[in-house]
Structure formats: C-alpha cells, structure tokens
Amino acid sequence: MRTVHKGILAGIGLMLASSTSVLAQELTIFWAEWDPANYLQELVNDYTAETGVTVTVQTTPWSDFQTKTFAELNAQGDAYDMVVGDSQWLGAASEGGHYVDLTKFITDNGVDKSFVPATLQYYSLYGDKYWSVPLEGDANGWAYRKDWFEDPTEMANFKAKYGYDLGVPKNYKELTDIAEFFTRPDENKYGVALYTQTSYDAMAMGVEQTIFTWGGDLGDYANKKVTGILNSPENIEALEAYRKLYTFTPPNWNQAFFVENNQAFTEGLVAMAMNYFAFFPALANEATNPHAKSTGYFANPPGPTGAQHAALGGQGISIISYSKNQEEAYKFLQWFIRDDVQQKWADLGGYTCSAAVLNSEGFLKATPYNQAFADSMKIVKDFWAVPVFADMLFQMNDRLHPYITTGEGTAKDALDALVGDWNKTLGNDS
Amino acid sequence: MRWSATGTRRSATTPDGVPTTDRGASPVLICRHQGVRLAVLATLDSGSRAAARGWSDLAIRNAFILPTIAFLIVFNIFPLIYSLGFSFTEYRVSLQKPAEFIGLQNYADLLSDPAIWRSFTTTAQYVIVSVGGQMIVGFGLALLLNRPFKFKGLVTTLLMLPMMLSPAVVGLFWKLLYDPSWGPINYALGIGKFEWLSNRVNALFAVAITDIWMWSPFVMLLSLAGLSAIPKSLYEAAAIDRASWWYTFRRITLPLVSPLLLIALIFRTMEAFKAFDLPFIMSTASVETIAIKLYQMAFQGWDTGRASALAYIVLIVVLCITNIYVKYLNRAKER
Numbered sequence: 095m096r097t098v099h100k101g102i103l104a105g106i107g108l109m110l111a112s113s114t115s116v117l118a119q120e121l122t123i124f125w126a127e128w129d130p131a132n133y134l135q136e137l138v139n140d141y142t143a144e145t146g147v148t149v150t151v152q153t154t155p156w157s158d159f160q161t162k163t164f165a166e167l168n169a170q171g172d173a174y175d176m177v178v179g180d181s182q183w184l185g186a187a188s189e190g191g192h193y194v195d196l197t198k199f200i201t202d203n204g205v206d207k208s209f210v211p212a213t214l215q216y217y218s219l220y221g222d223k224y225w226s227v228p229l230e231g232d233a234n235g236w237a238y239r240k241d242w243f244e245d246p247t248e249m250a251n252f253k254a255k256y257g258y259d260l261g262v263p264k265n266y267k268e269l270t271d272i273a274e275f276f277t278r279p280d281e282n283k284y285g286v287a288l289y290t291q292t293s294y295d296a297m298a299m300g301v302e303q304t305i306f307t308w309g310g311d312l313g314d315y316a317n318k319k320v321t322g323i324l325n326s327p328e329n330i331e332a333l334e335a336y337r338k339l340y341t342f343t344p345p346n347w348n349q350a351f352f353v354e355n356n357q358a359f360t361e362g363l364v365a366m367a368m369n370y371f372a373f374f375p376a377l378a379n380e381a382t383n384p385h386a387k388s389t390g391y392f393a394n395p396p397g398p399t400g401a402q403h404a405a406l407g408g409q410g411i412s413i414i415s416y417s418k419n420q421e422e423a424y425k426f427l428q429w430f431i432r433d434d435v436q437q438k439w440a441d442l443g444g445y446t447c448s449a450a451v452l453n454s455e456g457f458l459k460a461t462p463y464n465q466a467f468a469d470s471m472k473i474v475k476d477f478w479a480v481p482v483f484a485d486m487l488f489q490m491n492d493r494l495h496p497y498i499t500t501g502e503g504t505a506k507d508a509l510d511a512l513v514g515d516w517n518k519t520l521g522n523d524s
Numbered sequence: 525m526r527w528s529a530t531g532t533r534r535s536a537t538t539p540d541g542v543p544t545t546d547r548g549a550s551p552v553l554i555c556r557h558q559g560v561r562l563a564v565l566a567t568l569d570s571g572s573r574a575a576a577r578g579w580s581d582l583a584i585r586n587a588f589i590l591p592t593i594a595f596l597i598v599f600n601i602f603p604l605i606y607s608l609g610f611s612f613t614e615y616r617v618s619l620q621k622p623a624e625f626i627g628l629q630n631y632a633d634l635l636s637d638p639a640i641w642r643s644f645t646t647t648a649q650y651v652i653v654s655v656g657g658q659m660i661v662g663f664g665l666a667l668l669l670n671r672p673f674k675f676k677g678l679v680t681t682l683l684m685l686p687m688m689l690s691p692a693v694v695g696l697f698w699k700l701l702y703d704p705s706w707g708p709i710n711y712a713l714g715i716g717k718f719e720w721l722s723n724r725v726n727a728l729f730a731v732a733i734t735d736i737w738m739w740s741p742f743v744m745l746l747s748l749a750g751l752s753a754i755p756k757s758l759y760e761a762a763a764i765d766r767a768s769w770w771y772t773f774r775r776i777t778l779p780l781v782s783p784l785l786l787i788a789l790i791f792r793t794m795e796a797f798k799a800f801d802l803p804f805i806m807s808t809a810s811v812e813t814i815a816i817k818l819y820q821m822a823f824q825g826w827d828t829g830r831a832s833a834l835a836y837i838v839l840i841v842v843l844c845i846t847n848i849y850v851k852y853l854n855r856a857k858e859r
Contacts, residue, residue: 190619346726350722481619
C-alpha cells in the first residue's frame with residue numbers, strides 16, 4: 095500500500111514539474127482585435143523560431159478591451175503575461191499594482207535613449223517610473239482628397255473666395271476654410287469628418303487635439319489642477335473651433351469614430367477626415383478605398399498661436415504582476431527592443447517607436463502616410479492617465495457633446511461645468 | 525380550510541379531511557386555503573430506491589431544495605448585501621485599496637448628477653415607446669389569432685420566433701437592416717441615407733422598434749392565453765343582446781384579459797427598464813439607458829462604490845413601478 099502511495103505522489107510531482115516547465119515555454123500577450131495585433135503575431139513567430147518559446151497574441155474587440163483587461167487584472171488573474179494597454183490605463187494599472195515596474199529595464203537597456211521621447215513619456219511614464227515599453231505608436235492625423243484639392247476649377251474658385259491657394263492646410267484657419275468650401279449638401283459633399291462618438295474616448299481625442307493645438311491644456315497633470323487651465327480662453331476658442339468644424343460634417347455626424355470617418359472618406363462624402371494613422375492602411379488600399387490613389391495625408395496643422403500637437407493613439411506593452419512567466423516576459427521585451435526586430439516590426443506594418451527606424455529614409459517612404467506619421471509622433475500629447483480617467487472621459491462627453499453637436503449653450507459654460515466635474519472627480523476643493 | 529389527498533396508487537381521506545394512507549401508498553397531501561394550493565408533501569413510497577437507502581421525506585426535500593437555496597445565497601443574496609455595503613463606500617476595485625465609508629454620499633452625488641437624470645429620462649422614454657408598442661402589437665396579434673383558421677399553429681409558432689433569438693444576434697441583424705448606405709429598411713421606405721442609429725432621437729425609436737419586433741410575441745402569447753380562457757357563453761349572450769363589437773371588446777374582452785395583460789406589462793416594463801443588450805449593441809452612445817450608464821460606471825470607470833449605489837437606485841425604481849402595477853393587477857383580479 096505504501097508503495098502505491100509513493101508511486102501516486104511521485105506521479106503528481108512529475109506532473110506538476112513538467113506542467114511548470116511547459117508553462118514557462120509559453121507567453122500570452124493580450125491586445126485589441128485589429129490589424130497591428132495580427133502583425134505582432136507574425137513578428138513574435140520569429141521569437142518562437144529563435145527561442146522555442148511560444149508567444150500567443152490573444153485579442154478581443156476594441157469595445158470590450160478595457161473591460162476584459164481590467165476584469166482580469168482586478169481578479170489578479172494570470173491568464174495574460176503581458177498586455178498592450180492604452181496610455182490612459184497607466185495610472186489605474188500602476189497604482190493598483192497590476193503592472194510590473196519597468197524603470198530599471200528601460201534605463202539598463204537604453205530604451206529611454208533609443209525610443210522617441212514623446213512615446214516614452216506618454217506610453218510608459220506614470221509618476222516617476224516607467225511601466226511599459228512603447229509598442230505601437232499612433233497619433234491622430236488627417237486624410238484628404240488630393241483630386242479635389244488639385245482640381246483646377248476648385249483651385250480657382252477657392253482662390254477667388256479665400257484669396258490664397260487651395261492646398262494642404264498650413265493652419266487651422268485654412269483647415270476650416272477648406273472644410274467650409276467643400277461643404278455642398280446639394281452635391282452630397284462635405285468638408286470634414288470629425289470624432290464625435292461618446293461611448294468612450296473618441297470625441298475627447300478630437301477635442302483635446304484641437305485644445306492642444308490652440309496652446310491649451312486639459313489641466314496640470316502633475317498637480318491635478320484644472321481650474322483656469324481647462325476653461326482658459328484658448329480652450330474656449332478651441333472648443334468653438336471644433337464646433338464650427340462640426341457644422342461642415344455630413345448630416346447626423348454626432349456619433350462618429352474611426353469606422354465612420356474612414357467610411358465617409360471611402361464613400362467620397364468628405365474632403366478631409368481625421369483618423370488615427372493605424373486606420374490609414376485601409377485608405378491606402380484600393381480594395382477598400384476606391385479613391386486610394388488620390389488620397390493624401392497630413393499631420394494635424396498648427397493653431398492660431400503656432401502650437402502644433404496631435405492626439406496620442408497607440409499603446410505600450412506591460413508585464414502583468416500576476417504572471418508566472420515574468421522572467422520569460424523580460425527576455426521577450428529584450429528581444430523586442432532590438433533594432434533589427436523594430437525594423438521588422440515596421441516592415442510588417444506595425445508603428446515602431448524606435449527613433450532610428452522612425453527617422454530612416456526607408457520607413458518614411460514605405461507608405462504614403464509614414465512621413466505624416468513620423469511628423470505627428472514628434473508632437474503628440476495625451477489625455478489624463480490618472481486612475482479616474484474613465485470618469486473624466488464620460489464627464490467630458492456629457493458636458494461637451496451637446497455644445498459641439500447641437501450648439502446648446504456656450505463653449506465657456508460647457509468647459510466651466512466640466513471644470514466642476516473634474517475637480518470633484520480629482521478630489522479638488524475648487 | 526379543506527383538506528384533500530390523492531395518491532399514485534392508493535389514497536384516502538377521513539371525513540374531516542385528515543389523510544390516511546396505507547403502507548406502500550404514496551399520497552400527495554394538498555392543503556387548500558381560500559381556494560389556493562399551499563403545500564405538497566408526501567410520505568415515502570416504501571418500494572422506492574430512496575426509501576431503500578433509508579432516506580426520509582425531509583432528507584429528500586432538503587436534497588432538492590438546499591442546492592437551490594445555496595445557489596441563491598451565493599450568487600444572489602450575498603452579492604446583493606455585499607454591494608449594498610459597497611454603495612456606502614468610496615471604493616474602486618481596480619485600485620485594490622480598502623473601501624472607505626462615506627455614508628450616503630454616493631446616493632446624494634448620483635441624484636444630483638444631471639447625466640444620471642438624462643439617462644433615467646432616456647430609459648423612461650425607451651420604456652414608454654417600447655413597452656407601449658409591444659402591448660399594442662402583441663395584443664393586436666392575439667386578437668387576430670384568436671379564431672380558428674388554417675395553419676393557425678404554424679403561424680403562431682412563426683410569430684414567436686423573434687423572442688427565441690439571442691438579443692445580440694437580433695441587435696446585430698437590425699443594425700445591418702438600419703444601415704444608411706445599403707440597409708433594406710431605407711431602401712423599402714425610400715428615405716435615402718436616413719441615419720437611424722447616429723441621432724439620439726432616431727436611435728431611441730430604432731432600438732425600440734427592434735425591441736417591439738422581438739418581444740411583441742411574448743405579449744401576444746399571454747394575451748392569447750387570456751383570450752382563449754374567456755367563456756364563449758359571454759360572447760353568445762352579448763350577441764343575443766345585439767351588442768356592438770366595440771361594446772363587447774370594452775365590456776367583456778378587455779376586462780377579462782386585463783389581468784394577463786398587466787402581467788405582460790409588468791414583465792416587459794421590468795425588462796425594458798433594465799435594457800442593456802439591444803441599446804449596447806445597436807447604439808451605445810445614442811441610447812444611453814441607465815443600465816448602460818451603470819455598466820460604464822462599474823466596468824469602464826471601475827467606480828465600484830458609486831456603481832453599487834446606482835444599482836440600488838435602479839432596483840428601488842423598478843420595485844416601485846412593479847408595485848404600482850401589482851396594485852392595479854390585484855384590482856383587476858378583484859373585478
């Protein structure tokens with residue numbers, strides 16, 4: 095009998111030992127379901143070939159990416175070893191103890207020198223620590239109809255009306271003029287497609303980009319102050335400018351995000367559309383955009399004071415605190431930041447944040463939008479990354495959407511009310 | 525009080541109603557109080573397997589009831605009480621910090637938040653349009669079906685299909701139908717590129733129409749049960765008195781079917797008030813019902829304390845509305 099017990103115990107021990115070693119040979123990365131996730135899976139197959147460690151990129155639709163990630167993190171689950179998370183999550187994920195502190199890794203491996211500084215600041219830095227390695231750089235840019243802009247009749251008519259040449263807008267005044275010029279409902283043509291959706295961060299990204307471009311800010315992130323900053327005269331003007339641009343969008347354009355903006359463009363409805371660069375491959379592809387050959391791209395133009403900024407998209411990759419394969423995850427990140435891997439990542443279609451690759455001639459000429467992307471990545475700014483960021487997003491949607499889409503109230507009233515909400519959410523007295 | 529007993533093999537009652545059973549019989553004891561069946565209890569059949577294993581009646585009853593009670597306590601009662609506790613605290617599950625007691629602050633904040641009232645207003649509008657539509661369409665269909673005709677069974681079954689589908693499938697399917705560019709609805713109505721789901725008002729009606737399509741069969745089914753239970757003699761008497769169709773409908777059909785209609789109304793109002801699936805799939809941002817607001821607060825903002833308080837406010841509102849209906853239902857039954 096004793097022999098039987100010993101045999102069973104030995105069997106269980108062997109099983110546990112072998113299962114642990116099997117687990118160490120697998121890594122799971124969690125990301126949203128979109129093309130860059132497919133490119134990443136293709137890239138990490140090389141890592142598997144080199145090391146024998148299987149890396150799986152698990153995805154979920156964008157609509158429940160945040161919910162699913164935090165449900166797993168809050169439960170301290172180890173289903174994922176790494177997550178390619180939004181920059182706004184840094185506060186909640188780091189303060190909640192869900193992400194591993196990567197400060198030493200970033201400095202020891204020179205990531206702080208080899209990656210574009212703005213990407214490290216927004217994708218990785220929270221407090222005085224780094225929590226991720228920038229993985230997919232992205233920013234909000236513009237696509238435009240080159241054939242409309244270069245049409246001799248349109249050019250002549252535009253010059254006659256506005257007194258300067260029709261071309262890629264050099265500032266927001268020109269952008270607004272062009273949007274107005276092409277708004278012709280009787281021809282089913284409109285000036286611009288903007289972000290207006292309120293289910294998450296869509297409208298906020300469009301508005302913040304305009305605010306930053308007007309020289310304004312969403313607050314003092316370090317000291318968590320908003321009074322006098324969020325409702326500053328520049329921000330009021332910027333919000334009025336966004337409202338004005340909204341009047342040049344197609345009818346009922348009050349719940350639009352990246353899908354609708356690309357659709358408006360491919361259907362030949364608008365002269366210009368704002369969108370993240372990650373969604374521009376669809377516009378450059380003739381199979382998905384009949385106007386692909388006559389589509390041009392530009393970075394967000396400067397505002398009245400000359401300030402030029404773009405809303406940050408993209409994500410950094412972080413190691414989950416509850417992962418049982420943290421050592422293996424570190425090794426993977428070490429492989430990922432290699433120059434040759436970053437080059438391959440860019441070749442596959444991923445938006446690298448490596449300065450060397452981003453500034454290389456090959457990258458800039460690889461697609462019609464890479465130059466605009468590289469320009470944009472140098473001017474990115476981001477939303478709040480505090481743990482209460484989602485509350486602040488919803489409050490922003492609630493306060494600003496009625497003004498932008500219906501003209502209800504004034505820009506000042508809307509921003510003053512938002513200051514009240516944000517002060518309360520941030521725990522400020524005033 | 526009147527007692528009666530029936531058995532599967534042998535059973536008997538004494539004149540005063542006390543059950544007497546022979547060994548081996550398996551009588552079911554039914555206690556009637558004011559015409560209502562109250563309890564069913566039986567002694568064990570001595571030939572049964574349970575009896576052979578020495579199980580008592582009580583053990584068998586417990587074996588059936590205890591898992592359900594345990595399930596209810598673990599998955600319903602415990603979370604209900606736990607979340608009530610959270611509703612009085614400042615707590616975010618994402619931060620893994622201890623909850624801080626703040627009394628009724630969450631409730632006060634929520635009730636003074638215009639965004640919450642806007643969501644409640646949207647929900648109320650949705651409930652009125654959707655449930656109103658379901659009652660009219662469902663009862664109308666039941667009136668049409670309440671007569672003999674060829675393939676009646678088949679037609680009734682086909683009409684019930686929508687409510688058997690998954691709300692997610694229905695939502696995605698109708699989203700395609702409403703598509704402004706190539707959706708068949710715009711084509712059939714000849715309204716060009718009408719945007720059904722991007723505008724708040726249009727979206728509310730669009731989602732409500734989908735809900736009406738999906739749940740009218742439920743109202744139809746209950747109404748049909750009520751209509752078929754009305755004694756034919758009443759209609760015959762009305763016909764002899766040469767009562768008009770409208771008079772017969774108002775004085776016989778409607779009063780007698782109203783208890784079942786009210787039950788349908790209670791169920792559908794409760795469901796519509798909690799509407800999440802269809803609005804979420806079809807137009808989250810345009811039709812921001814209170815359930816969607818709650819979801820955003822709980823699972824996107826991870827504001828656990830505040831979300832718990834909102835959940836309790838919604839629960840209280842639903843209970844109040846249901847109580848009003850139940851009061852009317854009792855009145856209708858008394859008539």
